[in-house]
Amino acid sequence: MDFATLMPAIAFMTWKHLVMIAVGLILIYLAIKKGYEPTLLLPIGFGAILVNIPFTAALTQTDPAGNVVVGALDVLRDAGIHTELFPLLIFVAIGAMIDFSPLFQKPTLLLFGAAAQLGIFITMLLAVAFGFSLPEAASIGIIGAADGPTSIIVSQQLAPQLLGPITVAAYSYMSLVPIIQPPVIRALTTKKERLIRMKTNTSKKVSRTTLVLFPIIITVLAGIIAPSSLALIGFLMFGNLIRECGVLNSLSQTAQKELANLVTILLGITIASTMTANEFVEIHTIMILCLGVFAFVFDTAGGVLFAKFLNLFYKEGNKINPMVGACGISAFPMSARVIHGMGLKEDPNNYLLMPAISANVGGQIGSVIVGGLILMLVPLFM
Amino acid sequence: MNTMDFQNALEITGLGLAGVFLFMALFLAIIVGVDKLFPYKKEEDGN
Numbered sequence: 001m002d003f004a005t006l007m008p009a010i011a012f013m014t015w016k017h018l019v020m021i022a023v024g025l026i027l028i029y030l031a032i033k034k035g036y037e038p039t040l041l042l043p044i045g046f047g048a049i050l051v052n053i054p055f056t057a058a059l060t061q062t063d064p065a066g067n068v069v070v071g072a073l074d075v076l077r078d079a080g081i082h083t084e085l086f087p088l089l090i091f092v093a094i095g096a097m098i099d100f101s102p103l104f105q106k107p108t109l110l111l112f113g114a115a116a117q118l119g120i121f122i123t124m125l126l127a128v129a130f131g132f133s134l135p136e137a138a139s140i141g142i143i144g145a146a147d148g149p150t151s152i153i154v155s156q157q158l159a160p161q162l163l164g165p166i167t168v169a170a171y172s173y174m175s176l177v178p179i180i181q182p183p184v185i186r187a188l189t190t191k192k193e194r195l196i197r198m199k200t201n202t203s204k205k206v207s208r209t210t211l212v213l214f215p216i217i218i219t220v221l222a223g224i225i226a227p228s229s230l231a232l233i234g235f236l237m238f239g240n241l242i243r244e245c246g247v248l249n250s251l252s253q254t255a256q257k258e259l260a261n262l263v264t265i266l267l268g269i270t271i272a273s274t275m276t277a278n279e280f281v282e283i284h285t286i287m288i289l290c291l292g293v294f295a296f297v298f299d300t301a302g303g304v305l306f307a308k309f310l311n312l313f314y315k316e317g318n319k320i321n322p323m324v325g326a327c328g329i330s331a332f333p334m335s336a337r338v339i340h341g342m343g344l345k346e347d348p349n350n351y352l353l354m355p356a357i358s359a360n361v362g363g364q365i366g367s368v369i370v371g372g373l374i375l376m377l378v379p380l381f382m
Numbered sequence: 383m384n385t386m387d388f389q390n391a392l393e394i395t396g397l398g399l400a401g402v403f404l405f406m407a408l409f410l411a412i413i414v415g416v417d418k419l420f421p422y423k424k425e426e427d428g429n
Contacts, residue, residue, distance in 0.1 A: 107413045114399075114406040121395035128391045129383050137391060209420040217412050225405065365409065366402055373401045374394070381390040 012054040016277035023275070024048030027168075036175035039261075040148065040268045044168060047073070047272020059273060073273035076266060081156060081163070086267045087149035088235045093260035094149070094364070095239020096252050098332075100214055102358040104206045109324070109355055111306070113362025116328025117370045118302025119144035123295035130287060135159050138378045140288050143170045144295025145367035146177070147330035150232060152271070154371050158378055164274035165285040169292035174331045178338050180293065181326050184300040185342065189322045193308070194346045196321040200354040211244040218365075222372065229372020236368055296329070303328040303359070321352055327359035330367035336360040 004011035027045030031038035050058045051073065059071035080086035103110055124141030132140060135158035142154040143166055151170040155163045173180065185194075215237035222233040243252045274280075307325030314320065323342055327335045336356035343352035 103413055104417055107410050107417075110406050110410050110413070111403070114402040117402055118399070121391075121398055125388070125391050125395060128387045131383060133384075134387045134390055134394075137387070138394070205422040206417065207420045207422040210416045210422075213416050213420070214413070217416065218409060221408060221412070222405070225408075226401070362406065366406060369405045370398060370402050373398050373405075377394045377397055377401075381394060 009054045014277065016281040017052045017054060019281050020052040020275060020277045021049050023280075024052070024272075027172075030172075030175075034175075037171050039264050040171045040271075041175070043265060043268025044171070044272045044275070047269040048275045050269070051273055051275060052277050059276070071273075073270060076270040077273050080266060080270055081152065082160075084153050084156060084231065086263050086270065087152045088231060089259060089263045090149045090267065091232065091235035091368075092239035092242075093255050093263065095215070095236040095241075096243045096255035097260075098236075098240055098243075098361060098364060100240065100361060101206045101211065102354060103361050104210070105200060105204055106355060106358055108310075109320075109358040110362040110365070111310075112303050112325050112328030112359040113364070113366030114328070114369075115306030115325060116299045116303035116359075116363055117145065117366050119295040119298030119300070120370055120374075122298040123291050126294060127287075127291055130291070132284075132287075133159075134381060135378055136162055138374050139166055140291050141295060142166070142371060142374060143173065143288075143292040144299045145330055145370060146170070146174050146296065146299065146335075147364070147367040147371070148174065150330075150367050150371035152267075153232060154374055157375060161279070162284070162288065164271065164280055165288040166292075167271045168275070169289050173292050173296050174334070177296070177329075177331045177334045180296045181300045181335065181338055182342060184297050185304055185323050185326050185339075188301060188304045189308075191346070193311075193322050194342070195350065196319050197347075197350050198321055198324065198352065198355045199318070208244070208246060212241065212246075215240040215244065222369070226369075226372050226376050228376040229369060232368045232372050233365075236364075299329050300326045321350075321355070324352060324355045324359050327356045328363040328366060329360075330363045332360045332364050333357060335363070 024045045027041045030036040031042035058073045060074045061069050120141040123144055124137045127137035127140045139155035139159040142151050148170050151166055155166045219234050219237045223230045239255055242248045303325030304322045307320045307322040311319045323339045327339050329335050339356040340353040343350045
């Protein structure tokens with residue numbers, strides 16, 4: 001009996017497998033030591049190791065007799081990713097976690113949820129310029145949504161071959177918001193602008209009827225205008241309706257905790273099933289990771305520049321602190337916290353948390369809408 | 383670079399950005415409208 005028959009995993013291990021195992025270890029390190037999105041990066045990192053040991057039984061293999069032995073991760077991928085079930089269930093959980101009432105304090109901040117999606121489109125253009133096809137470029141651009149489930153759904157539909165690197169980039173960069181956003185904001189704003197104080201009406205309360213009607217109206221409206229966005233926005237709003245209706249507190253708590261935790265465990269390790277050496281160790285993976293940074297940078301710039309544009313029309317005393325514009329991305333509440341911290345650094349008495357949270361909630365809606373729009377528009381141009 | 387793809391991407395960029403702003407403007411109008419129609423009443427504090 002030769003060595004390859006006795007120890008096939010070692011005999012068939014290539015440098016690409018070793019690179020992927022190293023990537024898995026790095027992701028686990030970042031999750032544990034640095035606290036970067038540990039709920040996802042740890043399962044993804046472990047999964048990357050699991051699927052990169054040659055002949056792993058976690059993936060479907062053909063045995064020496066020619067029989068196909070189905071792997072558990074392939075079963076999960078077929079059931080949860082190809083059907084989009086896992087990301088949609090995550091949306092139910094996220095919907096149950098979101099409190100939309102900050103939007104009612106200063107509704108105009110919702111518009112930053114649109115402006116800060118600029119990076120998605122700029123990155124899509126860049127990706128096309130670098131030779132990616134249109135569906136691939138759109139999927140890469142959606143990294144800028146700073147919204148993992150939306151990235152998964154869009155790339156699963158438009159470029160499933162890029163699902164692994166796009167998901168890893170989306171979740172990794174979400175955790176790097178405190179590193180990516182501040183230098184971009186500082187480069188685009190003056191000290192005077194960063195010192196702007198914003199009036200907030202924190203005492204304003206919102207009626208329960210309003211909070212119950214909001215997810216229903218948004219769902220109907222999104223369905224009429226862009227039916228392709230309905231799965232995304234509908235599941236998000238369903239989760240929010242459970243939260244706000246006031247009669248399903250137990251379900252709301254379950255959605256926020258047990259459902260979110262269970263699906264997150266399965267989602268992370270299932271995503272890792274796409275990170276096999278042959279598919280992942282390619283030059284396009286490095287390009288996707290680089291383009292993902294651009295997406296976040298241009299998102300931040302879009303929000304900040306839009307705030308500066310609006311300030312041209314606002315009178316002194318009503319101006320918007322441009323840093324708040326950067327919160328129009330979906331990374332909630334991380335982006336709002338970062339901007340609040342930056343505000344306090346400039347002026348220890350300038351509390352930007354409330355407007356930042358409002359813009360950040362707008363970003364959560366905006367990213368889902370853009371995901372739906374891309375799913376609607378790209379096929380029209382293919 | 384595929385120039386046709388780039389042109390299409392430019393169109394998608396225009397339509398996408400216009401679309402997301404339109405959506406958000408509509409949501410903004412809904413928020414303001416619903417909030418006006420169903421304002422918060424003090425009695426809700428007891429709930």
